[in-house]
Amino acid sequence: MAEPSRLAVNRRRLLTGGAAALAGGAVLNQSGAAHSATVQSGFGVDVEPFHGPHQGGIATAPQSHGLFVAFDLNEGAKADARRTERETVAAILRLWTADAARLTRGAPALADTEPELATRPARLTITVGLGVELFDRIGPAGSRPRSARELPVFDVDRLEDRWSGGDLVLQICADDPVTVAHANRVLTKNVRSMATPRWRQAGFRNARGADASGTTMRNLMGQVDGTANLTAADFDDLVWMSGPVHPGLAGGTLMVIRRIAMHLDTWDELDRQSKEFTVGRTLDSGAPLTGSREADEPDFSLMHNGIPVIPQNSHVALAHHRGTRERFLRRPYNYDDPPGPGQASNTGLIFATFQRDIDEQFLPVQRRLAKFDALNQWTTAIGSSVFVVPGGVRTPDGYLGQELIG
Amino acid sequence: MAEPSRLAVNRRRLLTGGAAALAGGAVLNQSGAAHSATVQSGFGVDVEPFHGPHQGGIATAPQSHGLFVAFDLNEGAKADARRTERETVAAILRLWTADAARLTRGAPALADTEPELATRPARLTITVGLGVELFDRIGPAGSRPRSARELPVFDVDRLEDRWSGGDLVLQICADDPVTVAHANRVLTKNVRSMATPRWRQAGFRNARGADASGTTMRNLMGQVDGTANLTAADFDDLVWMSGPVHPGLAGGTLMVIRRIAMHLDTWDELDRQSKEFTVGRTLDSGAPLTGSREADEPDFSLMHNGIPVIPQNSHVALAHHRGTRERFLRRPYNYDDPPGPGQASNTGLIFATFQRDIDEQFLPVQRRLAKFDALNQWTTAIGSSVFVVPGGVRTPDGYLGQELIG
Numbered sequence: 001m002a003e004p005s006r007l008a009v010n011r012r013r014l015l016t017g018g019a020a021a022l023a024g025g026a027v028l029n030q031s032g033a034a035h036s037a038t039v040q041s042g043f044g045v046d047v048e049p050f051h052g053p054h055q056g057g058i059a060t061a062p063q064s065h066g067l068f069v070a071f072d073l074n075e076g077a078k079a080d081a082r083r084t085e086r087e088t089v090a091a092i093l094r095l096w097t098a099d100a101a102r103l104t105r106g107a108p109a110l111a112d113t114e115p116e117l118a119t120r121p122a123r124l125t126i127t128v129g130l131g132v133e134l135f136d137r138i139g140p141a142g143s144r145p146r147s148a149r150e151l152p153v154f155d156v157d158r159l160e161d162r163w164s165g166g167d168l169v170l171q172i173c174a175d176d177p178v179t180v181a182h183a184n185r186v187l188t189k190n191v192r193s194m195a196t197p198r199w200r201q202a203g204f205r206n207a208r209g210a211d212a213s214g215t216t217m218r219n220l221m222g223q224v225d226g227t228a229n230l231t232a233a234d235f236d237d238l239v240w241m242s243g244p245v246h247p248g249l250a251g252g253t254l255m256v257i258r259r260i261a262m263h264l265d266t267w268d269e270l271d272r273q274s275k276e277f278t279v280g281r282t283l284d285s286g287a288p289l290t291g292s293r294e295a296d297e298p299d300f301s302l303m304h305n306g307i308p309v310i311p312q313n314s315h316v317a318l319a320h321h322r323g324t325r326e327r328f329l330r331r332p333y334n335y336d337d338p339p340g341p342g343q344a345s346n347t348g349l350i351f352a353t354f355q356r357d358i359d360e361q362f363l364p365v366q367r368r369l370a371k372f373d374a375l376n377q378w379t380t381a382i383g384s385s386v387f388v389v390p391g392g393v394r395t396p397d398g399y400l401g402q403e404l405i406g
Numbered sequence: 407m408a409e410p411s412r413l414a415v416n417r418r419r420l421l422t423g424g425a426a427a428l429a430g431g432a433v434l435n436q437s438g439a440a441h442s443a444t445v446q447s448g449f450g451v452d453v454e455p456f457h458g459p460h461q462g463g464i465a466t467a468p469q470s471h472g473l474f475v476a477f478d479l480n481e482g483a484k485a486d487a488r489r490t491e492r493e494t495v496a497a498i499l500r501l502w503t504a505d506a507a508r509l510t511r512g513a514p515a516l517a518d519t520e521p522e523l524a525t526r527p528a529r530l531t532i533t534v535g536l537g538v539e540l541f542d543r544i545g546p547a548g549s550r551p552r553s554a555r556e557l558p559v560f561d562v563d564r565l566e567d568r569w570s571g572g573d574l575v576l577q578i579c580a581d582d583p584v585t586v587a588h589a590n591r592v593l594t595k596n597v598r599s600m601a602t603p604r605w606r607q608a609g610f611r612n613a614r615g616a617d618a619s620g621t622t623m624r625n626l627m628g629q630v631d632g633t634a635n636l637t638a639a640d641f642d643d644l645v646w647m648s649g650p651v652h653p654g655l656a657g658g659t660l661m662v663i664r665r666i667a668m669h670l671d672t673w674d675e676l677d678r679q680s681k682e683f684t685v686g687r688t689l690d691s692g693a694p695l696t697g698s699r700e701a702d703e704p705d706f707s708l709m710h711n712g713i714p715v716i717p718q719n720s721h722v723a724l725a726h727h728r729g730t731r732e733r734f735l736r737r738p739y740n741y742d743d744p745p746g747p748g749q750a751s752n753t754g755l756i757f758a759t760f761q762r763d764i765d766e767q768f769l770p771v772q773r774r775l776a777k778f779d780a781l782n783q784w785t786t787a788i789g790s791s792v793f794v795v796p797g798g799v800r801t802p803d804g805y806l807g808q809e810l811i812g
Contacts, residue, residue, distance in 0.1 A: 044616035064583075064613065113674040114628030116690060122616050176613040177470075181626055181742040185670065185751065192750065200744045207470065207582040209615045210450035210528050220587055222520030264591065268519035284522060336587040338606045344598065345591065 043175055043208060044120030050104040053251040054392045055400070057125030058329065058354050059235055062217070063173040065180045066203040066333040068257055068350060069188065070166025070385060071195040073134070086138040086405050092168065092191045093128065097399035099186055100126035109186045122176035122208075124183060128400050129255050129387025134167040138405055139388075143246035147358035148254050148388050154370035156380065163259045163383025166198045171255075171352065175208040199383070201259060203333025203350040216286065216294060220334050220347050221262055221378070223279055224286025227294055228320060230329050239329050241356045241391075248403030251391030254358050258351040259335075259383030265344050267378040278374045280314030288316060315375040318368040326364050328355035348379070358386065449581055449614060450526030456510040459657040460798045461806070463531030464735065464760050465641055468623070469579040471586045472609040472739040474663055474756060475594065476572025476791060477601040479540070492544040492811050498574065498597045499534065503805035505592055506532035515592045528582035528614075530589060534806050535661050535793025540573040544811050545794075549652035553764035554660050554794050560776035562786065569665045569789025572604045577661075577758065581614040605789070607665060609739025609756040622692065622700060626740050626753050627668055627784070629685055630692025633700055634726060636735050645735050647762045647797075654809030657797030660764050664757040665741075665789030671750050673784040684780045686720030694722060721781040724774040732770050734761035754785070764792065 048056050078085045099109040104124045108115035130139075132148050153159060170187055174180050188197060205217045219225040230238060241249045267275070272283060280298065281288050288298035289310045298316055302309045310317050321327045330353050337346040355361040369376070390401045399406070454462050484491045505515040510530045514521030536545075538554050559565060576593055580586050594603060611623045625631040636644060647655045673681070678689060686704065687694050694704035695716045704722055708715045716723050727733045736759050743752040761767040775782070796807045805812070 042616050042618035044612070114626070116624060116628050117626070120612070120616055122613065176616045177610040177742075178612050178624065178626075178740065179616075181610075181740065181753070184742075185626070185753070189671075189674070189750070197745065202744075204583040204587075206450070206526070206584050207528065207613060210448050210526055210582045212448035218522060218584065220520070220523070220584075220591075222522050265595075268595070334584065334587070336583075336590075338608075339603065344595070347587070347591070 044122045044179075045106065046123045046175070047105050047121055048123045048125050050101045050126075050392075051394060051396065052392045053394060054240060055125075055127045055252075055389060056104065056392075057127035057171050057173050058239065058253060058331070058389070059232070060123070060125050060173070062205055062331055062333075063123050063125070064175045064205055064208045065177045066171065066173045066205075066350070066352075067180050067184055068201040068203070068352070069170045069172070069184060070131075070198045070200075071168040071170070071191070072198045073167050073195050074193070077194040088194050089130070089134070089138055089168070090399075090401070090405050092194055093401045093405075094399045095190050096126070096128055096170070096187055097393055099190060100128075100400075101393070101396070103183050103186065109190070112186060114182060114185075117178060117182035118186075120176060120179055122174045122179045124172070124174040124179050126183060126187065127171040127173075127255075127389065129169040129171075129389045130401065131165065131167045131169070132386050132388065135388045140246055140248075140404060143249065143404070145241065145245065145249065145254060145357070145388065147360070147363075148386060150386055151256065151358070151363070151366070151384050153384075154366070154381070156370050156376045157384070158380050158382055159384055160382050163199055163201070164385055166385055166387075168195060169255070169257070169385065169387045201257075201335060201350050201383075202337075203335050205333060217332075217334075219262075219332070219349055220336060221264065221267055222283055224281065224294055225332060225349070226330050227281075227286055228327075230327060234327065235329075237324075238327055238361065239354050239356060246404065248390055248401065248405075249388070253354045253356055253389045255387045255389050256351075256353045256355075256358065256362055257383070257385045257387070258353075258381050259348065260351050261346075261348040261380050261382050263378045263380070264347055277311050278314060278378075280310045280316030311374065313372045313374045315369070315373050318373050319365055321365065325357075325360045328353050328361040328365075348382075354389070450528045450585075451512065452529045452581070453511050453527055454529045454531050456507045456532075456798075457800060457802065458798045459800060460646060461531075461533045461658075461795060462510065462798075463533035463577050463579050464645065464659060464737070464795070465638070466529070466531050466579070468611055468737055468739075469529050469531070470581045470611055470614045471583045472577065472579045472611075472756070472758075473586050473590055474607040474609070474739075474758070475576045475578070475590060476537075476604045476606075477574040477576070477597070478604045479573050479601050480599070483600040494600050495536075495540070495544055495574070496805075496807070496811050498600055499807045499811075500805045501596050502532070502534055502576070502593055503799055505596060506534075506806075507799070507802070509589050509592065515596070518592060520588060520591075523584060523588035524592075526582060526585055528580045528585045530578070530580040530585050532589060532593065533577040533579075533661075533795065535575040535577075535795045536807065537571065537573045537575070538792050538794065541794045546652055546654075546810060549655065549810070551647065551651065551655065551660060551763070551794065553766070553769075554792060556792055557662065557764070557769070557772070557790050559790075560772070560787070562776050562782045563790070564786050564788055565790055566788050569605055569607070570791055572791055572793075574601060575661070575663070575791065575793045607663075607741060607756050607789075608743075609741050611739060623738075623740075625668075625738070625755055626742060627670065627673055628689055630687065630700060631738060631755070632736050633687075633692055634733075636733060640733065641735075643730075644733055644767065645760050645762055652810065654796055654807065654811075655794070659760045659762055659795045661793045661795050662757075662759045662761075662764060662768055663789070663791045663793070664759075664787050665754065666757050667752075667754040667786050667788050669784045669786070670753055683717050684720060684784075686716045686722030717780065719778045719780045721775070721779055724779050725771055727771065731763075731766045734759050734767040734771075754788075760795070
């Protein structure tokens with residue numbers, strides 16, 4: 001799904017002047033050209049490209065750790081005698097671009113107070129999005145994509161303000177949690193006079209290197225999660241905006257972040273067969289109940305004694321796309337936070353998705369799930385946000401969102 | 407520092423009947439005997455031994471993720487008509503032992519509701535300790551080690567009840583965060599009728615494989631943290647209890663867990679040289695100010711123009727042992743939690759240490775630091791707990807703490 005590293009590194013080298021730009025003794029990874037036995041090795045030095053037509057962290061093969069931070073503009077900084085709200089946002093995006101371009105290649109941010117924590121990017125990506133209300137206020141007139149608006153509230157949702165909305169979002173992903181913590185600190189600190197974190201969600205998948213077989217991630221209910229996902233060839237059709245959109249949105253996408261709580265205590269009261277009927281897949285291999293391997297296409301028409309083998313209200317039957325336009329990129333992370341008072345667990349999924357059109361791709365699936373999904377009894381959306389993700393930065397002197405609000 | 411894996415695996419095989427005991431297709435790691443190309447590979451299958459004279463997670467080379475969970479006995483379960491408090495604790499320890507013995511070797515716990523999450527132990531260790539007050543109530547009369555008591559409150563401490571104390575503690579460490587989450591869920595759930603989490607601290611170090619050079623971990627202030635640590639030869643002298651202790655404590659140790667908040671915002675206002683004077687080490691290599699490499703022994707007598715090169719109130723000058731008896735095992739993890747209202751960051755260190763005698767080893771150092779450490783201006787202990795860690799389980803039919811309270 002990710003671009004091959006060799007291409008990525010080569011493109012980056014064109015933009016930044018080559019491997020010498022790497023700081024702190026970091027070297028290119030195996031797929032790059034340079035390597036020295038005398039400096040540190042390990043995947044900490046692996047680099048994902050920052051510059052290009054798309055932002056990183058979307059087509060990038062998911063890293064082990066993901067931190068999602070939504071920001072609200074500070075009341076006082078929104079607009080004053082000195083500058084407009086749009087200029088404030090442009091200032092934030094310029095700072096984030098400068099920091100992200102350096103941190104993702106293993107160089108300390110400008111005025112980095114802990115430069116040693118920046119030397120191992122471990123495939124760091126930093127993805128920036130604009131909240132739909134903010135976009136309406138500061139974006140070029142009429143440029144907001146039609147489907148870029150908050151999702152409707154579904155009957156089964158129990159949305160909390162503290163996990164929803166936001167003027168801006170950062171998705172910070174890397175294979176090393178120390179890298180993520182440092183990037184978050186730098187990016188949050190440098191804009192604090194203008195914006196303040198509204199919510200923050202820390203997520204994880206299996207550690208890089210724990211499983212060389214490339215199995216799909218399991219969520220904390222034990223299910224294989226994310227089997228029906230996109231391949232590299234799908235991105236132009238289904239993820240990246242193009243055609244009659246504002247030039248600043250070309251190569252961009254729309255991001256949905258749903259925080260989905262799992263009710264593990266009641267889920268664990270189910271026997272194994274009931275769990276598998278609920279999901280529509282076997283728990284061990286993740287194969288659909290009509291198949292034997294995870295990648296097998298589910299056969300929703302297969303009957304046994306006149307009853308569908310995959311129940312019609314199972315999660316897979318409803319989540320499965322009905323037509324190509326219902327496909328989108330799922331890029332979820334697990335969360336497992338300390339339980340609040342009286343809670344036995346505080347566990348779930350940070351369900352991040354990327355699509356070019358939420359109305360056509362995400363919502364038809366979500367409507368079916370909200371209405372019929374057997375899994376709803378054990379999962380509840382408690383947060384929901386939609387962000388407009390501008391295209392990537394194509395030149396070293398550009399910044400994220402420049403064509404939209406510069 | 408850890409025992410060589412080959413020995414570890416061989417000892418485990420003696421106890422459990424060999425590699426066939428590994429479940430879910432897991433295989434022994436490179437240093438073990440068995441390997442098959444047809445099953446999953448990667449470090450997820452690496453196993454740390456559970457049975458032996460000592461508990462795991464102490465001499466074990468620190469894993470990437472560490473979760474510390476303190477429990478209080480439920481009021482109703484402490485003692486009733488059916489059983490004494492001691493019998494309740496014994497029941498908990500029997501359950502934890504059975505689960506830990508299975509989970510650490512990659513086998514699902516008994517009645518594991520998500521068995522697929524158990525197949526990649528990734529060097530999982532589960533370490534169990536007893537709070538000092540509980541130990542006093544249920545341990546054999548007179549058996550509590552003299553120094554096993556809560557630490558005095560130091561002037562610079564700002565201890566919060568919600569990060570301190572506890573009847574029991576679990577330290578759950580692995581190189582994969584999914585493994586840690588699942589182990590915590592199993593261990594917490596299975597005893598919930600008897601004990602409830604009091605506090606929970608999630609910590610991390612650099613990801614396994616991010617740096618093959620074996621550099622010491624950096625904390626989130628950017629300092630190399632844990633240079634002056636023990637080597638394998640030190641454990642019998644400095645960590646494991648032996649001699650005139652109760653047989654159930656032989657091979658055990660005492661654990662201190664301090665939650666140390668870092669005031670990064672003011673720390674970051676310091677220039678680099680001031681930071682290095684405060685710590686007594688350079689920030690880039692971690693070398694003492696009198697040396698050039700991290701491992702160089704600090705020379706506290708070296709003067710420059712009549713002034714000590716390493717300031718006398720620097721952290722390293724005060725933390726450095728004065729005599730062998732002041733050495734102990736530091737096994738810290740970083741934390742980086744969502745900031746509370748009005749907080750810019752919520753970052754620090756879970757400072758876990760292991761020693762056979764807190765009075766002789768930990769306290770002299772801590773007293774110096776509390777009084778004079780220049781770093782105190784930017785760090786504050788907000789939690790403190792002491793636990794008695796029984797020796798390991800030597801036979802498959804034994805359980806943790808059996809000789810103490812069985």
